[in-house]
Amino acid sequence: MHKVLVLVGSLRSGSINRKLAGALEKLSSDRLAFTYAKLGDLPLYNDELWNDPPAAVTKLKADIEAADAVLFVTPEYNRTYSSIIANALHWGSRPYGKNSWSGKPAAITGASPGAIGTAAAQALLRSVVLHLDSVVMGQPELYLQVKEGLIADDHTITNEGTEKFASGWINAFADFIDKHK
Numbered sequence: 001m002h003k004v005l006v007l008v009g010s011l012r013s014g015s016i017n018r019k020l021a022g023a024l025e026k027l028s029s030d031r032l033a034f035t036y037a038k039l040g041d042l043p044l045y046n047d048e049l050w051n052d053p054p055a056a057v058t059k060l061k062a063d064i065e066a067a068d069a070v071l072f073v074t075p076e077y078n079r080t081y082s083s084i085i086a087n088a089l090h091w092g093s094r095p096y097g098k099n100s101w102s103g104k105p106a107a108i109t110g111a112s113p114g115a116i117g118t119a120a121a122q123a124l125l126r127s128v129v130l131h132l133d134s135v136v137m138g139q140p141e142l143y144l145q146v147k148e149g150l151i152a153d154d155h156t157i158t159n160e161g162t163e164k165f166a167s168g169w170i171n172a173f174a175d176f177i178d179k180h181k
């Protein structure tokens with residue numbers, strides 16, 4: 001069983017990205033154990049705070065380092081990934097020389113009501129996560145357009161084809177972790 005730290009880039013209680021993360025958790029529960037980073041507890045990045053680092057920051061870095069892999073589930077805001085994800089990336093990358101993301105197996109996905117299903121956001125996020133020296137799964141890719149009812153409250157994906165594709169994707173990530181852990 002691989003430990004996966006999940007970073008959901010939305011704080012909304014009704015977040016479709018949180019629903020997608022829950023669906024992926026359910027589809028891989030025999031291979032992956034998810035824990036969810038509390039990105040809402042992080043202060044906005046401020047270099048001065050390293051003088052006395054906030055507990056949420058030290059916890060994030062420890063959680064990244066203890067995980068076998070990280071999974072980013074991002075909304076798309078104005079054709080990029082959310083500021084909540086950006087803030088977590090910055091905190092995890094510092095202090096200089098202590099980049100917690102380095103060498104970490106990672107995968108990126110996201111959900112939007114829009115037809116491109118976070119493709120623009122994911123492309124930008126991928127370039128930054130690669131810069132941070134994580135080992136990012138290139139294929140397959142999962143861009144999800146989420147309409148009302150696609151993911152039920154119990155995190156079941158109600159469309160059979162979509163469920164099969166999502167299952168293949170998260171199992172490919174489990175295989176990727178097997179290889180790169």
Ligand code: FNR
Pocket residue numbers: 009010011012014015016017018075076077078079080111112113114115116117118
């Ligand atoms: C959006 N949304 C959006 N959707 C998209 O597909 N491409 C985009 O560029 C944007 N831009 C955008 C900007 C801002 C400021 C907001 C608030 C929203 C819509 C977005 O995908 C939608 O609100 C999702 O439901 C957000 O994800 P969560 O919170 O449901 O996980």
